[in-house]
Amino acid sequence: MGVSTVITSGKGGVGKSTVSVGLGRALAQRGRRVLLIDCDAGLRSLDRMTGTEEALVFDLSDVIQGRCAPADAIYPCTETEGLFLLPAPSSGEDMASPSVMRRLVPLLKRYYDHVVLDSPAGVGGGFRSAACAADRALVVCSPDPVCVxxxxxVKRLLEKLAVPELRLVINRFNSRLFDETGVYSDLDNVIDASSIRLFGVVPEDYSLAAAFLKGKKAEEHSKGMMALCRIAGRLDGETIPLSVF
Incomplete structure (x- = not known):
């Protein structure tokens, strides 16, 4: 039985989907079978980011409505063996309900080592559907006061949904901007303000974002991908020291 992890944030624009795809690729490169589920009905992006856009015939709504078997709506992602995508519906009206996700995700966990659910930004119905069947949550934020x-x-809502394990990923970290802004004296203040235990820091990396927007793998030794590989190792149960880079 695999493990389900929801990747979420209270605010859009923090690179949550980039983290989802990067972790999916990093886990698959470790030899794991990984399923990405795009839960952002109407605003799906993971098909583009994983290079599966042109292959899509079915999506999550087709599975829910019984128009196809789950396996028919799951697509292998380009350039990364072992990584698969279940795309979100193209219409926001076809969003999966929490009750459906509570039945579907445990079924899918039988066939994958990791199920990664990319939650829509905000705390609406899509967030609840993505989080309700998760074994753990990674809350992604950038180190600015609004996002923190x-x-x-989001932490309080995840606790109400009884998600067992919550961790923080600080994404798009730019040390120079962080110091010049001066809102927080150090990352410990960010962690304290969020009240979530830190799981990893991903530096600002334009090459990473650019690669995923083209549906390609990121450079293995880019700063962002190396950080995501360390986080993937922790998700896989390894003890890896925390590092800013």
Whole structure:
């Protein structure tokens, strides 16, 4: 039986989907079978980011409505063996309900080592559907006060949904900007303000974002991908020291 992890954030624009795809690729490169589930109905992006856009015939709504078997709506991702995608519906009206996800995700966990659920930004119905069947959550935020406050609010909602394990990923970290802004004296203050235990820091890496927007693998030794590989190792149960880079 695999493990389900929801990747979420209280605020859009923090690179949550980049983290989802990067972790999916990193886990698959470790020899794991990984399923990405795009839960952002109406605004799906993971098909583009994984290079599966042109192959899509079915999506999550087709599975829910019984128009196809789950396996028919799951697509292998380009350039990374062992990574698969279940795309979100193209219409927001076809969003999966929490009750459906509570039945579907445990079924899919039988066939994959990791099921990674990419939650839509915000805390609406899509967030609840993505989080309700998760074994753990990674809350993604950038180190700015608005985003950190949002992360703290998401933490409280995840606790209400009884997600067992919550961790923080600080994404798009730019040390120079962080120091010049001066809102927080150090990353410990960010962690304290969010009230979530830190799981990893991913530096700002334009090459990483550019590669995923083209549906390609990121450079293995790029700063962002190396950070995501360390986080993937922790998700896989390894003890890896925390590092800013």
């Amino acid at each position: 406050r949002s992360a703290s609010a």
